[in-house]
Amino acid sequence: MDAQHILVSGAGIGGLTAALCLAQAGHRVEVFEQAAILAGVGAGIQLSANGMRVMHHLGLLPKIAALSFLPEGVEMRDWRSGQVIASTTLGAEAQTRFGFPYFHIHRADLISVLLQGIRENASIQLHIGSAVEGFSQSESQVSVTVNDQTHRADLLVGADGIHSRVRTGLFGAEAPTFTGNVAWRGLVPASLLPEDLVRPVTTAWWGPGKHFVHYFVRQGELVNCVCVVEKTGWDTESWTARGDLQELQTDFAGWHGAIQTLIEHMDPRECYKWALFDRPPMPQWGRGRVTLLGDACHPTLPFMAQGAVMAIEDGAVLAQCLAAEGSVAAALGRYENIRRKRTASVQRGSRRNARVFHLDGLQARLRNSAAKFASSAMMDSIYSHNVFAEFESV
Numbered sequence: 001m002d003a004q005h006i007l008v009s010g011a012g013i014g015g016l017t018a019a020l021c022l023a024q025a026g027h028r029v030e031v032f033e034q035a036a037i038l039a040g041v042g043a044g045i046q047l048s049a050n051g052m053r054v055m056h057h058l059g060l061l062p063k064i065a066a067l068s069f070l071p072e073g074v075e076m077r078d079w080r081s082g083q084v085i086a087s088t089t090l091g092a093e094a095q096t097r098f099g100f101p102y103f104h105i106h107r108a109d110l111i112s113v114l115l116q117g118i119r120e121n122a123s124i125q126l127h128i129g130s131a132v133e134g135f136s137q138s139e140s141q142v143s144v145t146v147n148d149q150t151h152r153a154d155l156l157v158g159a160d161g162i163h164s165r166v167r168t169g170l171f172g173a174e175a176p177t178f179t180g181n182v183a184w185r186g187l188v189p190a191s192l193l194p195e196d197l198v199r200p201v202t203t204a205w206w207g208p209g210k211h212f213v214h215y216f217v218r219q220g221e222l223v224n225c226v227c228v229v230e231k232t233g234w235d236t237e238s239w240t241a242r243g244d245l246q247e248l249q250t251d252f253a254g255w256h257g258a259i260q261t262l263i264e265h266m267d268p269r270e271c272y273k274w275a276l277f278d279r280p281p282m283p284q285w286g287r288g289r290v291t292l293l294g295d296a297c298h299p300t301l302p303f304m305a306q307g308a309v310m311a312i313e314d315g316a317v318l319a320q321c322l323a324a325e326g327s328v329a330a331a332l333g334r335y336e337n338i339r340r341k342r343t344a345s346v347q348r349g350s351r352r353n354a355r356v357f358h359l360d361g362l363q364a365r366l367r368n369s370a371a372k373f374a375s376s377a378m379m380d381s382i383y384s385h386n387v388f389a390e391f392e393s394v
Contacts, residue, residue, distance in 0.1 A: 001322055001331060003027050004154040007144055009132040009166050011038060013045075013107070014294030014311025015159030016114035020058050021319035023123040030153070031124065032146055034131030034160075038111060043185050044217045044224025045107050046202065049098035050385045051309035054316045056100060057388070063113045068103035069216040072200045076371055079207025082256045086371035088379060090201075098383045104202070104224070106217045110308075132160065135169055135290065142289040155289040155328050157318070159311070162279075164296035170287055176277035181354060183302065184227040184248050184273050186266035190220055193265060197258055198223050202305075205259060206367075208360035212252065212259050225262055226302065227252065228276070230358060243273025276301055278351060281344035284336070291332045293318065298343035303353035306346045306382060314339055316387045342385070349378070 003026045008015045011033035019029045047055075047064070055061050076085040095101045118124050127146065135144040135156055142156045158166025168174075190198065198214060205212040209230040217224050229251045245268040252259050278301065285297045294311030318335045325331035359367050 001325055001327070004322065004328070006030070006155055006157065007032065007132075007142070007151060007153045008157045008159055009144070010158070010160035010164075010294075010296070011035075011126065011128075012159065012161060012294065012311070013110060013114065013308045014296075014314060015157070016111070016118060017054065017058075017312045018157055018159055018293055018315030018318060019124050020060075020114065020117050020121065021054070021315040022322070023121050024058065025319040025323050027123070027319075027322065029124045030127065030151065031118070032127045032130045032132050032144070032151075034129070036129040038115065038128065043107060043187055044215060044222075044226075045105055045110060045308050046215070046305035047103045047105055047110070048305070048309055049094065049100040049102055049383045050387070051312040052100040052103065053386060053388070054312050057316065058117065060113055060117060061100075063116070064103060064105060064110065065101070067109040067113065067218070068105040069200075069219055070101060071104055071202050071215060074202045075199070075204070077203060077205045077256075078368075079205050079210075079212075079255050079259075082205075082258065085206065085368045087201075088372075094383070098379075099386075102383070104215050104217050106222070106224075107308075109218070132156075132158075132165060135166065137289050139288075155291070155332070157291055157293050158296045159293040160296055162295045162299045164292065166290065167292055167296050170290060170292070171282075171284075174279065176279050179276045179278050179301065179351075179354060180230050180232065181228050181276040181301075182231050182273060183276055184225075184229070184243055184251075184271065186225050186248075186263075186271045187217075188223040188225060188262055188265045190216065190223055193223065193261065197261060204357070205256065206357050206359075206364070207255065208364070209358050210251065211357040212255070214262060223262065225266070228302075228354075228357075241272060241274055242269075243271050244268075245271045248273075276354075281340070281347050283340075285340070286332050286336065289328050289332075291318070291335065298347055300343075300347050301350040301354055303350040303357065304346060304378070304382070306350070310343050310346055313342075313385075313387045320388070346382070 008031045072091045073089045075087045133145045202215040213226045285292045293314045300307040321331040321335040
């Protein structure tokens with residue numbers, strides 16, 4: 001397909017990655033972001049090999065590596081005793097096994113790398129403080145309204161997140177389902193913690209009705225903590241809503257001492273809490289010259305650490321489809337057909353893990369016996385995936 005003029009709504013990880021992939025394929029891209037400042041919202045992100053393959057394709061792997069932490073492995077531990085339930089090796093072995101490294105990175109650091117790539121690319125124009133308010137389309141073009149101005153292009157990509165206006169414009173408003181889980185997050189300076197309290201791995205503590213995950217970011221300077229609790233009475237679905245640290249301490253009272261120490265050293269002003277809502281896989285992602293990407297079409301619960309990576313994969317596949325097909329409609333249809341099954345599988349797997357991590361009694365003991373083998377199988381199916389090879393084989 002000849003070079004297209006493409007509008008992207010949303011400058012998150014998915015939108016910025018898509019813009020870079022599309023520009024690399026020869027298209028002219030405009031990105032519209034509603035925020036006035038692209039600040040470091042969020043905390044740690046796990047970037048597995050399947051996502052790093054795309055970053056390598058964009059030439060960004062060295063810059064990401066310079067800001068990341070390379071974990072040695074993953075450990076699942078018992079909430080009270082601290083006993084290791086199962087573990088898998090990452091580090092150099094994972095790079096050999098899957099072709100690319102597995103990194104922990106602060107979201108703000110990843111955004112900074114992507115933004116640098118955007119600013120250095122003459123084919124991409126970034127509009128900050130510019131929300132896509134609405135759109136319309138004809139057989140030959142799509143028009144979007146931004147700050148009371150109209151922008152016209154060949155296609156529109158809605159990468160505007162879990163509350164996507166583009167998705168609503170395509171399919172109407174939806175009513176997500178509360179999962180019964182509330183998530184907490186916070187960052188702890190490693191310098192404040194006893195030496196060796198946190199191992200150089202991703203650690204997931206499993207307990208009845210809740211779990212706690214922590215890992216290093218910023219090359220080991222900070223410990224990212226994500227804690228999930230089954231509870232009611234909170235329905236705010238926002239990464240930036242602050243929570244009460246004392247409530248978090250109460251939620252994890254009686255847990256292992258390492259957990260208590262981590263919570264004690266969190267900054268009460270930087271403790272965040274949000275309700276987790278579930279959305280089923282969408283049977284259709286787009287219409288005509290408009291499609292969706294990332295959380296806008298497959299929002300994923302944070303129990304497989306694949307939400308950001310799925311959006312990264314989306315951008316690479318979309319660019320390949322546009323390069324290979326002769327029309328926008330054919331390209332967007334092929335993009336959907338390639339991505340729907342894989343992203344739906346990750347959505348379902350994350351939903352399943354929400355239950356598995358919180359088991360108790362006999363069910364928990366049976367889970368623990370099977371955990372080692374299940375973890376290895378999951379890594380193979382997710383991390384070894386090559387979006388470039390997949391596209392060639394379709």
